[in-house]
Amino acid sequence: MKRLTSLAVAAFAALAAVPTARGDDVPFAQPGIGGSPVALSDIMADVQLRHIKLWEAIQGRNWPLVRFEATLIGESLGQAAMLYRNIPIEDVTNATAPLADLKSDSAPKDAAKLEAIFARLTTACNACHTAAEIPFIEIKTPSTSPFSDQRFAPSRK
Secondary structure (H helix, E strand, O other): OHHHHHHHHHHHHHHHHOOOOOOOOOOOOEEOOOOOOOOHHHHHHHHHHHHHHHHHHHHOOOHHHHHHHHHHHHHHHHHHHHHEEOOOHHHHHHHHHHHHHHHOOOOOOOHHHHHHHHHHHHHHHHHHHHHOOOOOOOOOOOOOOOOOOOOOOOOOO
């Protein structure tokens, strides 16, 4: 039993010495003074899911959902910029500009034009990842959706 306890303690110590995969080791992921209540990687995972939903809303021609998802992505990017120092404001601005275009009252109700704006957003995300020295996190236009439990086309009520 004593040997088992010693092995368990040694295994725990070994795991504790391994850096976690929170993303805090990338240049942009340095929390501000006092730390951050949420990991940058968690904020970005939320953005990635909303990126998929935004694409699905564009495909479903659900204009209110397009504006809603674009707003939430912008809020998450703003949260990341506030909580993590070293994120260049121009990278955030480059990503939020297409979001503003999607939310605008004058946004085209044409899926092809919205897809072009979406492509600008995706390009801005990847440019930021490259600047953050994590180009291996490459975002693309979704080809499938994990959200089979959500209707993306407007209801016909």
